Amino acid sequence: MNCIHCGRRADYHRAVHEVATGLDLGALCARCERERLGELPEGPARSGRTCIECGGNADYALPEHSMVFDDRDGGERRTEGFFVTDDTPCVCWRHLTGTADTRERTTLPFTDS
Ligand SMILES: [Zn+2]
Numbered sequence: 001m002n003c004i005h006c007g008r009r010a011d012y013h014r015a016v017h018e019v020a021t022g023l024d025l026g027a028l029c030a031r032c033e034r035e036r037l038g039e040l041p042e043g044p045a046r047s048g049r050t051c052i053e054c055g056g057n058a059d060y061a062l063p064e065h066s067m068v069f070d071d072r073d074g075g076e077r078r079t080e081g082f083f084v085t086d087d088t089p090c091v092c093w094r095h096l097t098g099t100a101d102t103r104e105r106t107t108l109p110f111t112d113s
């Protein structure tokens, strides 16, 4: 997946997961995350499903890339991907994109589709 802001390939940082549709729209690279959102909180989000920046309704979840090893077969099997949990930080459209313009809401700048 490519970063929705800078368009660079960013497969192993965060995905941008649209809450309404359950689709992963793209990725968010570490640099753009820092520049636009600062450090995202680790562990339990204070929010649930609200924007970590403004407390408004969250449109997007930003799950971190994670790799889970399954011990039952000696750690051979692993599952990796982006898993949205209750601890996943969420943001609204405005804080994800840095714009209040909602006209282009359905199209993020860089997505794979
Ligand atoms: Zn980026």
Ligand SMILES: [Zn+2]
Pocket (backbone or CB within 6 Å): 051, 052, 053, 054, 055, 056, 091, 092, 093, 094, 095
């Ligand atoms: Zn917000």
